[in-house]
Amino acid sequence: MIDISGGESSPLNGRGWLIGVGLALVAGVVILGGIQKIASMTSRLVPVMAVLYFLATSAIVLVNYQQIPKAIELIVVGGLTGEGVKGGLIGVAIIGIQRALFSNVAGVGSAGLAHSVAKNNRPAEEGFVAAWEPFIDSVIVCTLTAFAIIVTGQYQNEGADGIILTTNAFSTVHAAFPVILSVCIVLFGFSTVLSYSFYGRQAAGFLFKGNRFACRMYDVVYLLMIVVGAAVSLETVTRFSDSVFFIVVVPNLLGIYLLSGKLKEEVQGYRRLVDSGECEVVPEHERSTLLGKKKVEVSPRSTIR
Template identity: 35%
Template sequence: MELINEFLSSILPYTEWVMLFLIIGGGLFLVFYSKLLPYRYFKHALRITAGKYDDPNDPGEVSHLQALSSAVAATVGMGNIAGVAIAIYLGGPGVVFWIWITAIIGMSIKFYSCSLSIMFRGEDSDGALQGGPMYYITKGMGNRAKPLAVFFCIAGLFGVLPAFTTNQFTQTLMKVIEPDKVFMVLGDFQWKLIIGVVLSVITSFVIFGGLKKIAKVATAIVPFMVMVYLMAVVYILLTNVSGIVPSFKLIFTEAFNLKTVVTGGLWGLIIIGIRRAVFSNESGVGTAPMFHGQSKTKEPIQEGLVAMLGPFIDTIIVCSLTAVVIIISGAHLETETNGIAMTLNAFESSIPYGGVLLMVVVSAFALSTLFTYSYYGTKCLSFISNAKIGKFYNFVYVGSITFAAVASVDLVINLIDLSFALMVIPNMIAVLYLAPRVNEAMKAYFLKVK
């Protein structure tokens, strides 16, 4: 395990530079190339999501809301609770500012990539309609670009494994319930193994039901889990009103801390923010277009606008609230805690039965993420081989849940960060190359809307 972790750690710095250039550089290009039009139609995006323009006769499998819920279910999860805590642990409160910047840029990337997922839909070996990076790479850029699509899918097979979610959920359960202290017959490792097996069984019941079942479950869980979490956070903020402004002030001042600049740490701070924001909302990675490509619509721009809401919900709103709670509670000052443990400390010190409440929310977050991520891996394997073989990915996926429950958090983070960075390369190359096609469709659509 240690050798694998060291190998991943040695490669990560190189891939980070490429990710930085493509997501921040490419994302900023898309922001200005779009002339901020997608952001100006934010209200229209909400109306599309609400079903104002739904047509049941349009091609696709799920509604705009179901596609967004499924994509958000995969992102509004442990990345927003544990991921933010890890970012603050590594870079301090100032890292939150860079998470915001990446999310705002990410909204534009989501708009372009998910518009392309509808614009260049293809068919799998069974003749079923499919969308996603592998299809807009091959259909938009031509067959000469197929190696890029295959590279994306291979990286995706590892990137969408449920490692981080399972690992952090197991940590939460062990810390709150402490089964190894109540039932001392079994040790820490054995209990983690049991949790992993139980999660594998629960996940199996949903993911083997296919996309429609995943979308149905995600649409039911996502609104509930977000509301419960927001209510808990609002309670903490209302009981600590005096700490809200100082918390935001600390985020802004630490983001440009002169001491950090002098010691050469500012660049590292920005990198941490980008890495955690990318994991939080997956902008530029190419996973969300796989869900959004299944929407029942003929309008690529409509789906792009709906997808743009994803980074806003999971990063600008949920991540920010988590960060403020951690800072207000002072949990970020406890240097020995990392990941979900830091967020748990914040909740336990700020709200009655906070640890139990967070465990309930985390359970919903974790399960919704586990249910949705499997779909990405199935699509990646189906593209490389065929639809029949692709379904076998679910068995690998379920097995990896048990492994992740007992793995170290450092190994899990490095594996996901490296895989995501590798997925960014082919996806962003295609998005930037095909951006003019989206702009053409965007101008025509907004003229029609007016």
Template identity: 35%
Template sequence: MWGLPLIVLLVGGGLFLLVYSRALPYRHFAHGFAILTGRYDNHSDQGTLSHFQALTTALSGTLGLGNIAGVALAITAGGPGAVFWMWLTAIVGIATKFFTATAAVMYRGYDSQGTLQGGPMYVIREGLGKHWLPLALFFAFAGLCGTQPVFQINQLVAMLRGSVAYPLELATEQSHFGFDLTVGIISALLVLSVISGSLSRVGKVTARLVPAMVVGYMLMTLGILATHLSEIPAAFGLIFHDAFTGQAVAGGALGTVIQVGVSRGAFSNEAGIGTESMAHGAAKTNEPVREGLVAMTGPVIDTLIVCTCTALVILITGVWQSTEADGVALTANAFSTTYGNWGPLLLTVMVIFLSLSTILTFWYYGSKCLGFLIGAQHQHHYVWVYCLLIVAGSVGSISVIFNFLIGMYAAMAIPTMLSALILAPRIMRAARVYFSAFDSQR
């Protein structure tokens, strides 16, 4: 799925949008952050979430284990150079997010129950016309499969197993099924208690959890980086060198580095994938461009800042070469080199909240995709299926789970990027009108 055609569509498409817009969104970051303060909120506008809640809901789907375990998996599979290609997806992803989120509000549509919804499937139906409906259905199906909670709960269980169960002798490496299953059931009940309150409750929870967890995680990583300041330049040098040589990958395959970096970057920031557009499409605003400006801050926060810190911690501590661990366990080993036994415990707290917030957001994405496929009047049944998936993911295989989800992310990118590229002229016309009015008011 992540072959050259898709990489060209995702990265090349984002680069085209950057050039086509003449970097217009890149010049208005200050305005984007000003919108997040609530200065431009209008409670009479259509939508469900405030601009800030829409961003935190979208970020809760990206600032989870994709930034902790996903980076570790990228370095394990593609070497340090994969981080460079993750950065590239974020840089062009700023333009992609601006266009896809603007379209998500501009082309909102009504579901079968008459509720206003956003997301690539509605963008395609409302913006491109009903003859494009098969492409919308394709996205909804891939979105339903790709937003399962199995990866997040699997890595949460792995983290709890290593930092809590083994030290307290609640499980062993040979016998941990009972512990894993118990954690899965408890997590499912916690998630059920939140998602029973629909999107508005999810938005309120993520608006509190995400900022606190990001600050806490950044403080932990900065603590490690502060003790290894002299090694940071060498880590950056390794990333840039390996990005174009692939020497850290078996066989020196440069194509593998690019493929892994782009796919993990997309898993991290979701730019061009389309899932985050469902959250931004629920923003309470009648100005589509305004939500596009909010959305484009996402890749900066989750990939250029948080993922970079995770990658540097893994590289400067050397755990990527000294251990066979992968995923969240590799990141935990990196933290333990500086914080000792407290490292994995502190990271466990972060993982609990970040993974649960992601699981909450993925429920919303999946239910909306299912509602588009079979009718919104039936999507409430997904709650019970979703909780069962949480339990199943707690005892599943990480390699099978992660490869399946990455494949579905690739599938989602096809309709999302195609619709964004086709609708780009209309979005740019709306952007010019908006910025012309904004500049005249200053």
């Protein structure tokens, strides 16, 4: 936001807390409105953000299509040969895991809080839907970002953070492209703020046995932390996030290991139902809606074939 509004001469330079206040005010309207408001808002923001970003990065890659073979070569050499791990295998693995968790939080377990409120007859149904999330985020979106940075030569700009590298890559196509990127970043940040508010609120509700006052106090503290997060450096935020993610990953992976038998049983049982055509469709009155539109009517006892 500071970079796109003038950099060092920006009125926001050195006043990141102002961005935090603005974000907290808008987020507060949604968060204090409850889970329905959060779900409604994020269901609109995320598709718009993803499509907009996909089109923009695709345009950058197409404009620089002659550099695509070189980009693929650099990615392969950097990731699959000794050149990519000369700084230390363990160090590269740690940084890679940190960035992967920060990117899509796969393995942290927080996504289960969101998927748990979906209407499905079998847990495996929602599990297969959830599996698309890290694929879209890391394999598609992040790969496009990497291609955009490499084909424009911005990867040689050592010392710049990811946002600056991506902004510079976008600016090589058209002066309006950094604005598009900024819109995507704001939408991404806002949707993330909303989803994590729900995760934390669910945890607070469990700890305080659904006490409404305690949950409301959590909302207030959460909104205040948005301002704090905007005021401190990006490095401080990422280091704190990495530490907290590690703490959460340990019990989550332990739980997955201990429940692996049940997980295997559920997945295999669901596959057998699908293969035999006996998988029941969720009754129409229990279904959620997409962008406020009713889904096609299907008999409650219909089967998928």
